[in-house]
Amino acid sequence: MFESLKKKFSRTSDKLEEELKEEAQQENNLDPDEKPQKKRSFFSFGRKKEEPKEEEATEQLALESGEDDSGEEVEESSLLSEETTDSEEITKDEPKEEKKSFFSFGRKKKEEVEEESAEEAEGESAEEAEDDSEEEREDKKSFFSFGRKKSDDDGESSGGFFSFIREKTISEKHVEDTLWELEMGLLEGDVAMEVASEVVDSVKQNLVGKKIKRSNDITEYTFNALRDAVAEIIDIPGKNxxxxxxxxxxxxxxxxxxxxxxxxxxxxxxxxxxxxxxxxxxxxxxxxxxxxxxxxxxxxxxxxxxxxxxxxxxxxxxxxxxxxxxxxxxxxxxxxxxxxxxxxxxxxxxxxxxxxxxxxxxxxxxxxxxxxxxxxxxxxxxxxxxxxxxxxxxxxxxxxxxxxxxxxxxxxxxxxxxxxxxxxxxxxxxxxxxxxxxxxxxxxxxxxxxxxxxxxxxx
Incomplete structure (x- = not known):
């Protein structure tokens, strides 16, 4: 249902990203040291918004028990440091600390702490020691980076991720062309004129003034702005x-x-x-x-x-x-x-x-x-x-x-x-x-x- 309308919503996010990225390139404000990562898709933010507590609890359980979100045990070599910690027979200086650093890398990425620490470097070396394939290592990084199930990788798209050296603020000039295109798309989709105008005005009010650091911020803010605008439109109280x-x-x-x-x-x-x-x-x-x-x-x-x-x-x-x-x-x-x-x-x-x-x-x-x-x-x-x-x-x-x-x-x-x-x-x-x-x-x-x-x- 509503495939055409959903594509228009997603395109609004993509268009705004294009506007901001183009301006950042002219200002030399793109972070050249940002490593390529998977970009979160537009609709994946609905899952994160609706079930944040459950996902956080699941991730914490995985970190403490040595299981991933799908309930499968991770390799014995990865669990060794966790098991010895539970028995209180290992100190911070013992060699299995490298595996623990790998898990801490995932937590930092989820909380969006952007710093290159010694623990992160140890985590990367621990990945190489796993003897996994390149694809498997990337899957694990995606899993721990976003604290989501491996099956949720379908909610991400490769490439397109970027961040700014200096934080940017969404202004009216950034959204002007994007929202005009959205309004035309809504009208083409048989949305009534007053409804299309109401959606566009609400999205504009919610987006302008938002401060962003990375492209995923743009996608999330646009998703939330559109969802909130539509929620007001379709929820008309009445008789049951x-x-x-x-x-x-x-x-x-x-x-x-x-x-x-x-x-x-x-x-x-x-x-x-x-x-x-x-x-x-x-x-x-x-x-x-x-x-x-x-x-x-x-x-x-x-x-x-x-x-x-x-x-x-x-x-x-x-x-x-x-x-x-x-x-x-x-x-x-x-x-x-x-x-x-x-x-x-x-x-x-x-x-x-x-x-x-x-x-x-x-x-x-x-x-x-x-x-x-x-x-x-x-x-x-x-x-x-x-x-x-x-x-x-x-x-x-x-x-x-x-x-x-x-x-x-x-x-x-x-x-x-x-x-x-x-x-x-x-x-x-x-x-x-x-x-x-x-x-x-x-x-x-x-x-x-x-x-x-x-x-x-x-x-």
């Missing part, structure tokens, strides 16, 4: 449908939910998915076939109702859709059912007469929730449709269909923020079980994934 069902149940009433949107977005299928979802939670839904105008609409919703095993209330084609909704609500009250799902005819947001008909259904049914169903793949169109429906009947929330196939992410990022209403569910496939309650933290993790195959450095 399951909690609302419980509240209405306590009052002896069903929760009435009306679904609106244009034809072709997957509205009727979504109703079938929600009926199935709440059946499995122990509730008893009923569906109202209030789309009485479109040819085949009643048969379509009847098909889904039969498949998931719920009652369908329907009238003849062409009958009053508001009357169908009313009858479904009365049926739910009489039978003690907790949920009424009202299907309505798809209306184009520009058709005034049909929008007025939908307002009538709302007046008669008096729903507790009005949910706009939009197609994530339509990007800005879905956002514009949501705005029109919200203006006409005041929707309470959004369900986005086909979110699993959305590479751009424009609608997912924009729609809730623009209409100031929460996304309630995401359609994640074609089966009845392929629906999930929206979780802003989950969405944030999707946008800032650690899957390096989806991030192209050349893009």
């Amino acid at each position: 449908m399951t909690e609302m069902i419980e509240e209405k149940k306590a009052q002896g009433e069903p929760l009435v939910v009306m679904f609106v949107g244009i034809n072709g977005t997957g509205k009727t299928t979504t109703i079938g998915k929600l009926a199935n979802y709440y059946l499995k939670k122990g509730y008893t839904p009923v569906i109202a076939a209030s789309d009485t105008f479109r040819a085949g609409a009643i048969e379509q919703v009847n098909y889904h109702a039969d498949n998931v095993g719920v009652k369908l209330i329907k009238h003849q084609k062409g009958s009053d859709p508001a009357a169908v909704a009313y009858d479904a609500i009365e049926h739910a009250r009489a039978q003690g059912k907790e949920l009424v799902l009202i299907d309505t005819a798809g209306r184009m947001q520009t058709n005034t007469n049909l929008m007025d008909e939908m307002k009538k259904i709302k007046r008669v049914a008096n729903p507790d929730l009005v949910i706009f169903v939009g197609d994530a793949l339509t990007g800005n169109d879905a956002t514009e449709q949501a705005v029109k429906f919200n203006d006409a009947i005041d929707v309470d929330g959004v369900i986005l269909t086909k979110a699993d196939a959305d590479s751009k992410g424009g609608a997912s990022l924009s729609i809730g923020y623009v209409i100031k209403k929460p996304i309630l569910f995401l359609g994640m496939g074609q089966g009845y079980d392929d629906i999930m309650e929206y979780d802003a933290q989950w969405m944030l993790n999707q946008l800032f994934s650690e899957d390096e195959e989806e991030v192209s450095e050349s893009e």
Whole structure:
């Protein structure tokens, strides 16, 4: 999901690094003595940020027990000094101290202590004495330098690491071109104009004034600035449908939910998915076939109702859709059912007469929730449709269909923020079980994934 958007985020970091490195070269401010090291990738900072305590504890355990993070024992020659230390039978002057210096080298690199000490030199000689291959020695250095699992080397890229002789401060001139490129990229990805501007302004505010010493600092600061900006955009507080069902149940009433949107977005299928979802939670839904105008609409919703095993209330084609909704609500009250799902005819947001008909259904049914169903793949169109429906009947929330196939992410990022209403569910496939309650933290993790195959450095 959201591969295109993630690449744009990563490119923002790369672009800023290019700007600062070019300026540093002109100022002769690149450290010529800096040894080539592996550069941390953009998305690897999400892992470090989310689980710092666990990684630090794991590294400390490895240092004390002689095990690496994967739980494998290191070579006996490397453990000898540790074992003798535990038995308190060795002094600081004894020869195995070289191996201990190797571990201390890793701790210093993790804490970013930049000094060339005698212990570091002993650590390097200890590496050579290990009789390992060049590649194995490099793996160990990467492991201890960053205090991460060996498997996490996939989160790094070779080359590109640099540091400055004199500390630099990120200024507005450094980010101007970079953020303009980010804003254009967001707009190309169907992100709404006001959302793109909000993201860019937030990132600029967070980056300008930051002091940096090395390229990994730039990547980390950019990652955090983008993540914080997006977190504010996608986390819109709102009603929880399951909690609302419980509240209405306590009052002896069903929760009435009306679904609106244009034809072709997957509205009727979504109703079938929600009926199935709440059946499995122990509730008893009923569906109202209030789309009485479109040819085949009643048969379509009847098909889904039969498949998931719920009652369908329907009238003849062409009958009053508001009357169908009313009858479904009365049926739910009489039978003690907790949920009424009202299907309505798809209306184009520009058709005034049909929008007025939908307002009538709302007046008669008096729903507790009005949910706009939009197609994530339509990007800005879905956002514009949501705005029109919200203006006409005041929707309470959004369900986005086909979110699993959305590479751009424009609608997912924009729609809730623009209409100031929460996304309630995401359609994640074609089966009845392929629906999930929206979780802003989950969405944030999707946008800032650690899957390096989806991030192209050349893009």
